[in-house]
Amino acid sequence: MIELNDKQRAEIAAHGERDYPHECCGLLLGRFTPAGVKTISEIYPISNAREEQAKRNRFLIRPEELLRGERYASERRQEVVGFYHSHPDHPAVPSQYDLDHAWPLYSYAIVAVRAGSAGEVRSWEMEADRSKFNEEEIQYSQYSANVSLLQGSDVL
Amino acid sequence: MPVTINIPTALRQFTGGTNQVEVEAATAGEALDRLTALHNDLRRHLYDDRNELRSFVNVYVNDEDVRHRLGPATPLNDGDNVMIVPSIAGGLTTEVDREALPSLSNEEIGRYSRHLIMPEVGLEGQRRLKAASVLMIGTGGLGAPCGMYLAAAGIGRLGIVDFDVVESSNLQRQIIHGTADIGRPKIESARDRLRDINPHIEIETHETRLSSSNALSLFGNYDIVVDGTDNFPTRYLVNDACVLLHKPNVYGSIFRFEGQASVFWADAPNGGGPCYRCLYAEPPPPGLVPNCAEGGVLGVLPGIVGTIQATETIKLILGAKDTLVNRLLLFDAWQMKFREFKLRKDPNCPMCSENATIKELIDYEEFCGLRTQTEEPKDMLEEITATELRRRMDANPELQVIDVREPFEQEIARIEGTKLIPLAQVVARMNEIDPSRETVLHCKAGVRSAMAIASLKKAGFPGRLINLKGGITAWSDEVDPAVPKY
Numbered sequence: 129m130i131e132l133n134d135k136q137r138a139e140i141a142a143h144g145e146r147d148y149p150h151e152c153c154g155l156l157l158g159r160f161t162p163a164g165v166k167t168i169s170e171i172y173p174i175s176n177a178r179e180e181q182a183k184r185n186r187f188l189i190r191p192e193e194l195l196r197g198e199r200y201a202s203e204r205r206q207e208v209v210g211f212y213h214s215h216p217d218h219p220a221v222p223s224q225y226d227l228d229h230a231w232p233l234y235s236y237a238i239v240a241v242r243a244g245s246a247g248e249v250r251s252w253e254m255e256a257d258r259s260k261f262n263e264e265e266i267q268y269s270q271y272s273a274n275v276s277l278l279q280g281s282d283v284l
Numbered sequence: 285m286p287v288t289i290n291i292p293t294a295l296r297q298f299t300g301g302t303n304q305v306e307v308e309a310a311t312a313g314e315a316l317d318r319l320t321a322l323h324n325d326l327r328r329h330l331y332d333d334r335n336e337l338r339s340f341v342n343v344y345v346n347d348e349d350v351r352h353r354l355g356p357a358t359p360l361n362d363g364d365n366v367m368i369v370p371s372i373a374g375g376l377t378t379e380v381d382r383e384a385l386p387s388l389s390n391e392e393i394g395r396y397s398r399h400l401i402m403p404e405v406g407l408e409g410q411r412r413l414k415a416a417s418v419l420m421i422g423t424g425g426l427g428a429p430c431g432m433y434l435a436a437a438g439i440g441r442l443g444i445v446d447f448d449v450v451e452s453s454n455l456q457r458q459i460i461h462g463t464a465d466i467g468r469p470k471i472e473s474a475r476d477r478l479r480d481i482n483p484h485i486e487i488e489t490h491e492t493r494l495s496s497s498n499a500l501s502l503f504g505n506y507d508i509v510v511d512g513t514d515n516f517p518t519r520y521l522v523n524d525a526c527v528l529l530h531k532p533n534v535y536g537s538i539f540r541f542e543g544q545a546s547v548f549w550a551d552a553p554n555g556g557g558p559c560y561r562c563l564y565a566e567p568p569p570p571g572l573v574p575n576c577a578e579g580g581v582l583g584v585l586p587g588i589v590g591t592i593q594a595t596e597t598i599k600l601i602l603g604a605k606d607t608l609v610n611r612l613l614l615f616d617a618w619q620m621k622f623r624e625f626k627l628r629k630d631p632n633c634p635m636c637s638e639n640a641t642i643k644e645l646i647d648y649e650e651f652c653g654l655r656t657q658t659e660e661p662k663d664m665l666e667e668i669t670a671t672e673l674r675r676r677m678d679a680n681p682e683l684q685v686i687d688v689r690e691p692f693e694q695e696i697a698r699i700e701g702t703k704l705i706p707l708a709q710v711v712a713r714m715n716e717i718d719p720s721r722e723t724v725l726h727c728k729a730g731v732r733s734a735m736a737i738a739s740l741k742k743a744g745f746p747g748r749l750i751n752l753k754g755g756i757t758a759w760s761d762e763v764d765p766a767v768p769k770y
Contacts, residue, residue: 194370
């Protein structure tokens with residue numbers, strides 16, 4: 129399961145719309161809880177490193193970018209717990225290409241963007257034997273200033 | 285040499301939660317071998333089936349990517365730090381990676397040369413065709429020419445579904461089968477012909493009746509589905525399964541001199557297209573639209589429509605823009621005219637809209653009203669066999685037999701001593717049937733005569749009406765082989 133607030137969901141949707149018809153991508157920062165739940169504290173957009181003609185249906189986050197994101201997260205006592213990307217004009221279901229390139233443990237959130245407007249967001253985690261993706265529940269919470277204050281205190 | 289390996293977050297579950305592992309190794313490759321020997325489950329995440337490091341696994345030695353040095357042979361020194369760093373990739377697969385496309389042999393290059401010299405296809409397009417997989421439903425009128433051209437075009441993997449046997453009445457249009465194939469399963473006859481056309485492709489045969497229980501697993505293995513069916517339950521089944529699996533459905537249908545073709549693809553690029561249900565939400569009442577066996581079809585017609593389907597299939601694979609997505613093509617061979625309708629996605633389509641209510645395959649026989657139709661009339665409809673009719677005709681001179689076929693059908697074949705009243709006129713000419721006498725109605729195969737009986741009863745005909753099971757075809761089989769079958 130993954131916990132996301134409505135403001136974060138809106139940020140993912142907005143990024144998908146902004147980059148349409150290309151695929152957008154980014155990191156989900158937060159924490160792995162002992163119960164196996166991932167709580168998201170921040171959406172960290174990355175600019176798609178794919179060359180121009182491949183961006184339509186591919187995204188790539190380079191290792192240096194990921195390391196930068198991990199550093200940013202650890203400074204805030206958070207971790208990279210997953211990634212998000214968009215499927216322009218396709219449902220929010222992982223493709224075979226997604227599966228072929230997936231890492232275990234992380235959440236893979238996908239936002240479907242149809243004709244420029246964002247629709248469903250679904251999240252997936254790969255089976256440890258790499259055979260398939262399992263959909264994971266997204267628990268939506270309401271964004272509140274308190275949450276961000278708590279995160280603020282983490283920084284201090 | 286003792287070195288430490290940094291394990292990324294995602295893989296720590298395979299190293300017992302630790303983020304650093306110490307091993308003895310002289311090269312980066314050896315270090316990973318030692319690591320995966322210690323923690324076996326790690327291997328499949330780092331290496332692919334060919335035992336090569338996965339493209340999204342990056343290995344750094346002291347902050348330098350080994351790809352910029354000697355790769356796995358990069359030497360290690362005492363205390364070096366080996367870091368495994370993920371790159372994260374993903375995306376849709378509609379556009380195949382160039383490097384992942386299969387290559388063509390010299391013989392294939394020669395065979396496909398007329399394709400290769402057109403920029404719209406070219407070497408890359410031909411390799412895409414080779415990488416593609418297409419499933420054809422049926423090897424009948426539409427499937428025959430479509431399959432032959434797809435095989436000739438070099439579609440890498442061609443699946444065919446059929447459960448029928450070749451009959452002589454098929455050969456007027458199903459040119460994939462020959463006279464020597466009569467009595468053989470269509471699937472075998474089709475496979476042999478396709479193999480002869482192109483030995484470079486894979487042909488997969490599925491000798492089965494397509495159903496709600498096997499459609500999804502069958503379709504799941506192919507990129508594109510070509511619908512060459514001749515009945516409504518299967519057509520809706522093909523449509524729904526394609527929508528559920530996000531696959532394009534290349535549609536064609538034929539009747540007498542008219543044909544239709546389109547591409548139904550709810551998940552097409554640039555906003556998606558309509559599905560078959562956007563066009564026809566509900567099937568027509570059973571019996572209203574006759575099939576080709578009842579109504580006839582010009583043999584060349586499926587040749588035209590089936591090759592349109594083959595063309596559209598190839599264009600989808602090549603990534604052409606102007607496909608039949610969003611368009612319905614109508615063809616009339618008698619007038620020799622093509623017309624075109626623009627199709628729109630139904631915003632309330634029960635299958636492919638945002639408000640879809642159907643989330644899984646249903647019972648399509650029932651949906652098309654066929655289940656209830658065959659059950660109800662069974663109780664009400666009195667039927668006899670051809671043999672029994674012969675006996676009663678001999679025993680009872682009062683018996684009247686009404687032929688509800690068309691006059692031109694009677695010219696081909698007739699049962700002596702019958703009266704012709706075509707189905708469309710049967711109610712209007714009800715007074716020509718004597719209600720005090722026992723009456724048997726017949727047509728070609730028994731469907732139209734059953735409909736005639738239902739209409740007559742509904743119109744209040746008071747006499748006893750009996751249907752000839754299997755029509756004049758059964759008469760030819762059981763009673764008089766001199767009557768030709770058509």
